[in-house]
Amino acid sequence: MITCEESTFLTSKKQQDKLSTSERLQLFFHLMMCKYCRRFANQISLINKAICRMRKRVEQQSTHICMSEEQKQKIQQALKNQQTK
């Protein structure tokens, strides 16, 4: 029987990698019996969805981000300096 500590680790690992058959079974039986680890698995899944959403929103909301004229001129100057070397 795996512990909660091990079960949470397998839950995490499942996010990015395939579990072995024995890992999957052990996790399944532990989750059947442990409400805290069930909550953990559910909450991790909700958080993953929220992270996807966050990424999309950040992309959409970033379209107004620009450099100031000052910042641009500073960079243009640095490029000119490099070119004249």
Place this chain on the structure above:
Amino acid sequence: MNSILNVMAQQSLDPNHWVNAYGDILYRYAFVRVNNAELAQDLVQETFLAGLKNLKTFQGKSSESTWLIAILKRKVIDHYRKKSTSHEFSMDDNADRFTSDKPMKGHWIKEKAPQNWVPDAEKQMESNEFMGILQACIKHLPEKWASCFVLRVIEEMKGEEVCKELDITSSNLWVILHRARLQLRECIEKSWI
């Protein structure tokens, strides 16, 4: 006709034209990832300078902006790699979460165990308020873990690539991501409920 095309070709590989044409696109890419105006500006400048140095290697196979973004992407990854080697002391201790004495070794410690979230948690997690909490909690991750987490989970880089870039093994990566998720979940629960 040929001379017009030549002029256009010359102008498009003109660094003076670059900042106006691509500056904001690059800045946006950098800022969204490093969250710091000064640093983003420095990365953009370094990208243009690197592009200038390596003009000869630009073969015109991709567009200029694609080529410049690839250079910038490299610099952003280097930035994450530097952060991941930080020796920042982590306050997180997994021993606080799980018991270490038998017979219940490895069991959740009651105070740290996941609480019941509200039934409509999923819906509430679509709010801007929650987005703010999520972003704040991600910022709270120790630098050592933040790089792994951002590259693997947010940028969705492949596991092997992350390991190669940050020079860690895949078991290191799993452990780091796991600890990051434990802390993230805890932080969200504390801030939100």
